[in-house]
Amino acid sequence: MGANPFFELRVAVTGGTSGLGLALVELFHAKGARVAFVARDPERVASVARAHPGTHGIVGNVALKDDIYPMALQMLGELGGLDVLINNASDLGSTPLALLGDTECEDLERALATNLLGPFRLTKALLGALAASARERRGAVVLNVSSDAAINAYPTWGAYSASKAGLRHLTRIWDEELAQQGVRFLSVDPGDMDTPLHALAVPDADTSTLKRPEAAARELLGAIAETLAMKGLVA
């Protein structure tokens, strides 16, 4: 066993009360990281925070411009800074999934607001803290949760796909622009998981064939550990 690179790491996860986000909160918490998480429902936020003492639950919606800075303020206030940001909160767009010709503009707007604009705004608000983390050699990794729909053209996944494709490209440009400052950006496709989002998209899926979110969370932590190691930050 190597050293635990996550101990005392200051981590923020959006969409942290269900599916992959919850699995990430649980795993980071178990590894001794200092975790703040965001979700929309106050009761679910309180319940996850209670179940994981020491984590910081924040109520907010990444799709709403006016929620972003209050969210960033709470993350940075509670953690004293930030080393890892995971933009995980996602919106499918139309549910049930629909052909683009049948997709309401408002559904596309909501998918873009949650999956593209929200991560952009939140990352921008937290960039100063992340750059400080890089200078102090503490971490400075942003992981944006992607999907194979960001690359492949699956019928009926249009709103979600377009927003995730935008996020994937945004991630690459952030990384090009900020590598010099030591802030790294990752885009990771966790695969098809047994999560509430997948159930909304494919209600009749055989869940036994789907990846457990806990397994996907372990893979994401692996990707972050690898990035930290490349930066020479793992003992």
Next chain:
Amino acid sequence: MTAPRLLVIDAREGLRHFPRERMVDVLRTGDLVVANDAATMPASLHGVHVPSGEPIEVRLAGWRSLSTDPTDFTAVVFGAGDFHTRTEDRPHPPAIAAGDTLTLGPLSATVAHLLGHARLICLHFSGSSDEIWAGIARHGRPVQYAHVQSPLALWDVWTAVAGAPVAFEPPSAGFALDWQIIAALHARDIGFTTITHAAGISSTGDADLDVQLPFDEPYDIPISAANAIARTRASGGRIIAIGTTVVRALEHSARHDGIVHAGRDIATGRIGQGTQLRVVDAILTGVHERGTSHYEMLRAFADDVTLSAADEELVAQEYRLHEFGDSVLVIPAAL
């Protein structure tokens, strides 16, 4: 709005005008730019003084340490009204006593004690840290003054490099920085680092209180910043402070042995004419009026003849004042 400008007040080369985005042209390879990365909390909280039932505004103004625990603050209390009225013209708050309860939106606080003035209090919030941060985040508004009439949002008062939310007003010299400038510094081998300094309130509207400003301010100098400063000085580079808070922190840290030490401390005292600067070689700051503590600090960097000539030039060229205005860079004669 025209692009921001920079007046370079160089005791040796005289006054020079630049577009502020070209500030790197004034610096040299091997210099180190040091900024304050404190983010600004929304420190203005409206509410009610429970014993009297009267409306008040509380402005969080300082704290004793840079902890993540937002329970105890120094605060200035105002009567009814808001920033649209000049602080000097604001009505007085009701008489406040130790033990009084204040309701501030979703937050509840008690007055722990008065700090030698009817409007200066030590405030203690009730609730968990997370509840207090959430209450401040949702209910607080940035402290602002009557010279900006439209309400400011948090994104207006966070600099590009803002990180930990420990300041009560923005370290506004840092508005001169953006990521393009930081990349340009890197491209020219000019160093860039940050410290964190809890910039306090800059005006209370009360002459007796204003003479006490700036209040003592906690700061944190990361090891990376202390090392960068030591390396720069050893190799003959200049330390360029972005803003008065950086000067205050670095000079306080170096007050005994001339060395900037990593770690946390509390900056006390004022810097002005006659202060022997031990670390900072030049300061970039906003355009401030004579008599303000910001202006006073410039007198540690340049003599009054130089500053008077600069003042005339700033007026003649219509440089914009205050925190969202233009900038000056003061480089003393010896450099």
